[in-house]
Amino acid sequence: MVKIRVHSLYKIFGPHPNRAMKMLAQGKSKDEIMAAIRHGVGVNNATFDVHEGETVVVMGLSGSGKSTLVRCLNRLIRPTAGSILVDGQDVFTMNDSELRELRQRKMGMVFQNFALFPHRTVLENAALGLEMQGVPAKERLRKADEALALVGLEAWAASYPSELSGGMQQRVGLARALALSPDILLMDEAFSALDPLIRRDMQDELINLQDKMRKTIVFISHDLDEALKLGDRIVLMKDGAIVQVDTPEQILTRPATDYVARFVQNVDITKVLTAESVMKRSEAVAYLRTDGPRTALRKMRKYNIAHLFVVDQNHELVGIISADAAADLAAQGKDHLADGVVCTDIKTVNPTTPAQDLFNIMADLPYPLAVADENNRFKGVIVRGTLVAAIAERGGTA
């Protein structure tokens, strides 16, 4: 279901936006318009959808219009033309009270520099949005407390923002938005002001929270790694225009334009990463000699996977067994795995294989990719879903 539908959205900065709009229609570029009539093009014909429960990362370099775009969604900035439908309601034409209603209840916003009120305690900050709604003090403080518990800060409720580290302050910012229980979270470079380690923790935490809450999130970032890690889809912007809207994998493997290709290439950490650095060092293997089908099934259940790689006593890869095959063996009362193991066509890669090549290798593989050294000794496993995340995550420090 489409939650937010942005259609042909424009934002021109300057006293005569219509003149700039005409020049845009004539195909003039942002720089040409700036040079000719000194008007800034913030957003140029942006069209995209955000589905319910989806995390969309709007990515671009500074000045690409991503912050302007997200501020148009709750009309902190008034667009020049176009439409923004949130649950079918056009934000562009809302009057003041409809707009306040939207901001107070439907959209929580998290800011780059936290924007906490310094004269209020953490708890009072978290309750801010509810206060604007006019929720009675007792109830709003209770809800704010719950929101603080979600981000693990309930012990700091009585502290002031200045006593907290940057990461903790941003958790308060997140709690303040969550306390509204909004459908939509707008996160403007929410983690960009944090140092890399904290930033990664916060990203993980957001992913965890999102697993539980399934909010619709529009996340602004200038950081490709962050976009790859967090985004279900990525909206890539340049000079106010959207150049590609796609999944992280598609962006990496099938860039729509040269610009995207260069963007991806510039930050392309897949080149320096190898299979070994992105694989999971898996203990989830079955031992051909000692494990029976029931043990194999138990391991699959434990690690929540549908296939187990099978190794011999030298830790050399023998093959792979599926949950179905193991279940059949168990049903037949067999107590060893040999009959169910598929030995042929097991694709393995060397630990030194560049991560870049892994996408193609994995493209049509029905099960995870095994990593084995020259002696066929099993090293680890690469699961498609985690490949992108692993690249994103480790890219920051690679």
Place this chain on the structure above:
Amino acid sequence: MNIGKLPVGKIIDAGIDFLVEHLSFLTKAGADIVETVLSALERGLLAVPAPGFIALTALGIWLLTKDRKLCLGSIMGLLLIWNMGLWSATISTIALVAVSTLCALAVGIPLGIMAAISSILNKVVTPILDVMQTMPAFVYLIPAIPFFGLGKTAAIFSTVVFSMPPAIRFTYLGIRQIPTDLVECSTAFGATRWQRLIKLDLPLAAPTIMAGINQTVMLALSMVVIASMIGAKGLGGEVWKAIQRLQMGRGFEAGIAIVIVAIILDRVLQNLGAPKQQQ
């Protein structure tokens, strides 16, 4: 080359005459009210014997600031004033300052808030403030007389006019200095302009507004002294008398008393204005 003197003074005379003619019934009535309030306040303050007043002041300062040095200094200063026989003049001056400051703040702070919200009003107020602040203080004494007659009300009027600009300016400045990300945040959470004013603007601008109040009090004190020329009495009156009789010692005694009052007021207000320490 003689183009003649432009009739600036005449125009102003005519304007003030016109205002006096049509407004003096109001201003005279106002003068009566102010006179009554002021003399009641003065009598109330003087009803407390000096040692009691000094003790109460010291206690108040202690409760407000917890500053031992300031407390002891105030006691010694006030004792010196009492000893010099300037007690009732000092009380009279304090009452004048209190009433004028309250009037100046009652007008100035709301005006500063409105100027911060409305840029049109700000454009109107700014040049007027510039004039008010650069005009020599004595000039305000002259129009006060036809409106209010010689005496304390005229003194208060010119003092209010003279001391109001910092209250307006600092309030305006304090609100305009609120970080833009906080302003944006309050908007993003759906705050009305009133909610923003109460929950964000005023609490964050409070230290700056406090500095403005301090300035207003100091200016009021200096103007109250000057206003002794139109009958303000008090410590300024003592100085004025000493000037006319060339009593240098007496003049300096009154001057020292003014300095003591100024320092006490300034330190206490500064202390209140400093942001509270968070533990």
